Amino acid sequence: MTKQVIFSLxxxxxxxxxTLAQPTxxxxxxxxxxxxxxxxxxxxxxPxxxxxxxxxxxxxxxAKVPPVKKGGPPDVTKILGKAGGFSVFIRxxxxxxxxxxxxxxxxxxxxGFTIFAPTDTAFSNLKPGTINSLSDLEKTxxxxxxxxxxxxxxxxxxxxxxxxxxxxxxxxxxxxPLTLTTAGxxxxxxxxxxxxxxxETVYSDNQLxxxxxDSVLLPQDIFDPKAKAKAKAKAKAKAESPAEAxxxxxxxxxxxxxxxxxxxxxxxxxxxxxxxxxxxxVSLSSMHGIxxxxxxxxxxx
Numbered sequence: 001m002t003k004q005v006i007f008s009l010x011x012x013x014x015x016x017x018x019t020l021a022q023p024t025x026x027x028x029x030x031x032x033x034x035x036x037x038x039x040x041x042x043x044x045x046x047p048x049x050x051x052x053x054x055x056x057x058x059x060x061x062x063a064k065v066p067p068v069k070k071g072g073p074p075d076v077t078k079i080l081g082k083a084g085g086f087s088v089f090i091r092x093x094x095x096x097x098x099x100x101x102x103x104x105x106x107x108x109x110x111x112g113f114t115i116f117a118p119t120d121t122a123f124s125n126l127k128p129g130t131i132n133s134l135s136d137l138e139k140t141x142x143x144x145x146x147x148x149x150x151x152x153x154x155x156x157x158x159x160x161x162x163x164x165x166x167x168x169x170x171x172x173x174x175x176x177p178l179t180l181t182t183a184g185x186x187x188x189x190x191x192x193x194x195x196x197x198x199x200e201t202v203y204s205d206n207q208l209x210x211x212x213x214d215s216v217l218l219p220q221d222i223f224d225p226k227a228k229a230k231a232k233a234k235a236k237a238k239a240e241s242p243a244e245a246x247x248x249x250x251x252x253x254x255x256x257x258x259x260x261x262x263x264x265x266x267x268x269x270x271x272x273x274x275x276x277x278x279x280x281x282v283s284l285s286s287m288h289g290i291x292x293x294x295x296x297x298x299x300x301x
Contacts, residue, residue: 073106075099079203079210080117088123089143092131096140098147106207112151113167114209116189117202118216126216138222144168145176145191145219151209154201158182168219176219189213192220 077099080086093099105111123131134142144167152160163177170177179190187198199212 073103074203074205074208076102076115076208076210083202085119085121086117088120088131089117089146092139092143096136096143098140098143102147111149112207112209114148114150114152115211116146116198116213116217117210118146118213122214122216134222141168141176141222142216142219145178146213146217148178151207153204153209154187154198154211157187157198169221176221178217189217191217193218193223 077090077093080090080093090099102113106113131139131142147167148164149167157180160180162179162181164180166176166178169175179192181188181190189196189198194215194217196213196215196217199214202210202212204210
């Protein structure tokens with residue numbers, strides 16, 4: 001009996017020891033488990049490095065594309081078309097080819113222009129047929145007469161020296177110059193036939209200035225017959241060099257090759273001979289008279 005009790009207690013003790021020993025082993029396993037999650041946060045720390053590198057190349061690419069090149073130089077006809085009220089001037093710019101020339105020069109060089117743009121009302125105030133009566137050359141000169149080959153801001157007109165050359169010519173008479181004067185903030189334009197003032201600014205940048213004018217600028221060299229005749233005479237005289245101007249004087253001697261010229265040159269000698277023969281005839285007649293008187297005297301005696 002006593003042995004059984006001792007055996008039972010032994011089994012119970014072993015059971016208790018086994019039971020108490022199992023929970024202690026579990027914490028050892030769980031203690032190792034947190035070691036793995038501790039390594040996991042190291043991996044998410046690497047992905048943010050990649051997004052940080054991606055945005056960096058974007059600004060470099062956009063900086064290589066200048067925004068000016070996308071739009072190109074200013075287009076005069078588009079600017080005037082958007083402003084409205086310049087349809088006649090736009091048509092003449094296109095038909096004469098001047099709009100394309102301006103666009104090409106603005107695109108390929110640093111040249112700038114100032115344009116005085118007459119409104120449709122300004123053209124309607126002209127006499128009927130004024131524009132249609134012009135030749136193609138005169139239409140081109142008329143439009144060029146409204147353009148300066150430089151950029152002139154509204155505050156710089158007072159710095160110009162008169163006469164002001166236009167795209168149609170130069171500063172001399174018969175070469176389509178303009179006269180520009182200022183009075184306070186007002187700019188006056190004179191062609192010799194038309195006097196007007198500068199209107200509002202239609203467009204302005206570092207390459208192109210466009211101003212509205214309420215009158216068509218009519219050059220004397222086209223619309224004033226007297227000035228036109230003087231211009232032609234001056235152009236002709238200017239085309240001739242000094243050597244060519246003396247050519248008529250030097251070319252007179254060859255005229256002696258003509259028969260008429262030879263006769264004219266010889267005529268003074270013939271006249272002199274005729275005068276000599278007349279003088280001989282007078283002398284002979286005088287001698288005959290004296291001889292007759294002497295004979296008569298002798299006969300009477």
